[in-house]
Amino acid sequence: MSKKLLILIVLFFVLISSSVFLKQLNSKDKDIDTDVKGGTTDPCIELEETAKKEFSSLSLTQKWYVKSPYTDINSIDIALELPNDDINVTYELNEDVFDAVYENENWNINIPIESLEDGEYKLLVKSNVCTGTISKSFSFNVSHPVYVVWSIDWEGFDVKEEYLKEMDRISSKYDVPMTHFFNPYIYIYLSKTRAQYLTDWVKERDEDSIGLHLHMFDKLVEASKVTVNNNPAWGSPTGKGHDTPNSNYAYDDYKKIIEWSLLQYEKNGLEKPTMYRAGGWFIDEENISVLKNLGFRIESSGRTHYIHGSNQLEGPWNLKDTTQPYQMNSTDQNITNKPNMNIWEYPNNGGDSWAYSSDGLIKKFKNNYNGGIANKDTIVTFISHPHWFNREGPNIEGALKYVSQYSYSDDNGPVIFLTLDKVHQYTVKL
DSSP: OOHHHHHHHHHHHHHHHHHHHHHHHHHHHHHHHHHHHGGGGOHHHHHHHHHHHHHHTOOOSOSEEEOSTTOSOOEEEEEEOOOSTTEEEEEEETTEEEEOEEETTEEEEEEEGGGSOSEEEEEEEEEEETTEEEEEEEEEEEEOOEEEEEEEEOOSSOOOHHHHHHHHHHHHHTTOOEEEEEOTTHHHHSOHHHHHHHHHHHHTOTTOEEEEEEOOOHHHHHHTTOOOOOOSOOOOSSOTTTTOOGGGSOHHHHHHHHHHHHHHHHHTTOOOOOEEEEGGGOOOHHHHHHHHHTTOOEEOOOOSOOEETTTTEEOSOOOOTTOOOEEOOSSOTTOSSOOOSSOEEOOOTTOBTTTOOHHHHHHHHHHHOOSSOOSSOEEEEEEEOGGGHHHHHHHHHHHHHHHGGGBTTTTSSSEEEOOHHHHHHHHTTO
8 A cells, every 4th residue: 555545544534533523512512502591492481471470469559449539549550561572461340351551661551440430340450471361350449438527516615634635545546537616615714824725735636627616605695795695595504605596696696706706716826717516506597698608618517306405495407317418508408409508518417426325326327328339429427525525435436436447548448537628628629
């Protein structure tokens, strides 16, 4: 064999060995590439995992949504951070189907509460991802508000400190602001120091509001430059005009009495009131006309028919337990559907804690709202007196404890505790 042929044979075998080695190396590279990428090469699997994570974090802010300016949650808003490719998002609201809107790299769902009827709702959010479906469901309620007002009638006497503390405790415990129908008779009856203390106590309660409450005390009437008229009177141990109806005084005299009261508010740093309640609930259309002309917008003496006091004096009202606020009529204060005056009646349809036990107050509340969805704005007004709070405190606390089980702030129902002026603002849409 020649040397030249031997060299050629060696080169042939070297080429064959190199070819085999390169094939094996390329095969190993492919195996390595496959091992590194694994199952992530399928974009649908990645998308499904992302969607599942987004859906797992979905939630509603609450179970109860109430149609009230008081609430700061006016819509149900859901945003899913998912791509627009190979996916779509819909939602079913009580089986009606809607498309979510893709915007700003999110699938968005917006449901205004005002657009919904009152009732119970099932919400199903659903996403089709490639060939699969991911969903999550929720339940919620939509209701009109049930406004509950705790009003305080100040008779013009002093109040024990322990009673003031107890009122404050109940207000704080149940998160119930007070609507004070305050009485300027304290500026005649009490020492200047004590009258100032009670005034400051009321003024410094930021969440409360202040109206006007008058009994026709002899000294108050005389201070107004009006001749005392105590006939008829309903009869009470206090006497001295405390049991004299507001309606004993005609337009001009009554106007002087109200103007004197407004002057006392001004002198003692109280804002001009727009809410009024008459002592013993005794008031007539002429009195109400005075109030309207002097800028009052709320009258709150209305109630069911009653006989009052030791003299069995018949009251001027014949409303129902369930009567809701109404704009008043100048010729008949009990007419609820023929308004011709710019003043509204807010009846005492929750009862007063002097005359009614907790059970009695709860019964009146249940006559107006007995749980579940409220299909219209409902207002329930309770009355208490600070001077006899040793007796009245347990009664009103028992009622408020019951009512609070429906509290909107606890996401348990549509009950919202408010002052009467704010209720008026929200319901009349001032």
